[in-house]
Amino acid sequence: MELTDNIxxxxxxxxxxxxxxxxxxxxxxxxxxxxIGLMRQLANEPGLSGAExxxxxxxxxxxxxMALTALERRGLVERKPDPQHGRIIQAYLTDEGxxxxxxxxxxxxxxxEKVFGVLTAEEQRTLHDLLSRVxxxxxxxxxxxxxxxx
Numbered sequence: 001m002e003l004t005d006n007i008x009x010x011x012x013x014x015x016x017x018x019x020x021x022x023x024x025x026x027x028x029x030x031x032x033x034x035x036i037g038l039m040r041q042l043a044n045e046p047g048l049s050g051a052e053x054x055x056x057x058x059x060x061x062x063x064x065x066m067a068l069t070a071l072e073r074r075g076l077v078e079r080k081p082d083p084q085h086g087r088i089i090q091a092y093l094t095d096e097g098x099x100x101x102x103x104x105x106x107x108x109x110x111x112x113e114k115v116f117g118v119l120t121a122e123e124q125r126t127l128h129d130l131l132s133r134v135x136x137x138x139x140x141x142x143x144x145x146x147x148x149x150x
Contacts, residue, residue: 025111
């Protein structure tokens, strides 16, 4: 099989260049795609722990801690001990964090539409369904839903 015919290689390129496009689209806000994912999770469900964010975002606990620390330094996130489990630290967006999240999400959606706008709505749905099947049936993993409210 030629490397250019390898689906995994194409997925890697699509992921890499899509990530780059989204990062360029949100760069004026001074956050990364990992940070925006974390901020979106906290906007939807305030008080998540680093461990829970790590599981949801498919990044290492160390990566989550680095992102939280950077966002905390900028005043976008605050962390507090869980009242019932003092060893668990919960993360919350600050007022400024909610404002930045809203602006960043708008720009990230525009970048996403730039990338996937080359596909029709039906093609996008087909791609979504095929990749979902690969995750669930091909790898045997549960598909993580990005927006739990959807």
